Amino acid sequence: MSDDAPVEPAPAAPAPARDAPVVVAVDGSAGSDHALEWALTAARLRNAPLRIVHVRQYAMPLADGPYMPTIDHRSDADPVVDRVRGALEGRADLPPLTVEVVEGSPGRDIAPLGDEAQLLVLGSRGRGGFASLLLGSNGLACAREAACPVVVVRPDAELTAGAEPCVVLGLDPLSPHDDTIGFAFVEAALRGAVLRVVCAYPGPVLVYTATGDFVTSAEADAATAAHYTELAGEQLAPFQERNPKVRVEKEVLPGDAAGLLVDASREADLVVVGRHQSRMPLGRLMGSVTNAVLLHAKGAVGVVPPEHR
Template sequence: MPRTLIVGLDGSSESRAAADWAAREARLRGSPLRLVHVWEGVPEAMAESPTPGAESFQHWVERIPREAAAGLRARHPGVDVTTEQIVGRAYEVLPGLAEEADLLALGSRGLSGIGGFMIGSVGLAVVAHAECPVVLVRAGEQAADEHTSDPTGMPSVTTPYRPVVLGLDTDSPDEAVIGFAFDAAARRQTSLRVVHGWNPPPYYAYRLPADLEYHGELSTQQAKALTETVLPWRRKYPTVEVVEESHWGRAGNFLMDASRDASLVVVGRRIRRSPFGAHIGPVTHAVLHHSAAPVAVVPHP
């Protein structure tokens, strides 16, 4: 039985975009979708007031998941949508709920004028502590944005999906991250673009400007390591076309560029169970703040 996909809903345009994205993903997976509205309750001063403010506030809060669910059912018939309201703090509640889910989707405000996400403290805390994949979706993200352009030059839901992009560290590859990316590409019947960035050891770096042969040897070694890492997954997913890219430089920069033509970007995050701080790693942090496509952050040991 497929496990549930969860959306953290707060009524904002970005959370509604995340809910629509998650509904499309639920259809691809044949999974149920659960809209979770976490709120901190009626303010104490309002609750104690004899005015109808508390009742009105409660009514407004209850409308958020109800109306969101009705809209999703109308736009995505066949997807099983349920709702739940929980009183508490989202950054504490949502990571706990993620233990019951295959995926958690969150909305994030887009950065004005450029690609990327404005990650608030709540979103960052959830990404850093949830132990299931977390997908960040910007306000305004639409189904057509995941697809290639039609003959008129406009993206359309009737055209193929754009590639899925995977940021891969060949020094410590993880099956959960790679498997998520291959599975996403297979469900979308699209290609997988595997991007690997590398830098030479510091004590060798001084040779590179003058030693092109040595640079070539390092490049060959890194490309070979990438091919060997991906090979078992090519065999497991023979229908997925794989494009391998091994670049000298910062992986985050190459992933940002690749995100402009992606339906989804997949990166990893090492699980750290410390209750303090939000540690997601420099590459994942850069991708979250500059990706032009939805980003899936997959936790791994």
């Protein structure tokens, strides 16, 4: 992008239909309990209905026997649904909601729930023995495939009492996504939160000297930081004009973007990152930064698909 190239104004993304639900997938785990609470708040903030879905997967036995008990799939009783209904019973602050069971495979059938949703919310799961990882293969598949933004909620994040609400946006000034920026502004506006924009640039900047050595250059580093700051300001300006009540704090820092965002997530209500669309034959893939943030961030992470409206 040349310095004198005209900056196109960011297109205004149409708002989702007011009757489009927030969808939350539950499975009876503590992680899905936290996701349910997060989704309840999201639905209230949007004045949207909440659709609570349990994708139930049972292995169908090939034959009756002592090691292959027969399962009655006709029964409406479901312990996960009973747990959800028990948790919501008697609460007065509930949005319009439905609770339902879908027979199928979570890895295959959760992502399509986002086709007609404003937002798809999932709980986190550790993968294998790595407690520091945010979620497992089903969550990664949903973040990679869903048509709407996906929010993954981690249960062990606790913000400091009285801390100012904060939404963190990971912005790559060299490859910005208007839809990701717009989603972050909407979330900050709904929550009355400050929007903290984190931009990473490769640094410290090294220069080649006449003696054949590479050394750090404070001047070159400052110039790179100034260039990224200018680009970020140009990309954010149209959204700031449309959301004047959202206070924006820009941080342009040298280093690894994923590491900076994981650090920022410790004091954030939500970290927002974009999902890069892959054109490889293997199918849809997420960029390394988004993948790393999903696996290691604290709190909630929102992944916005390309061209989301």
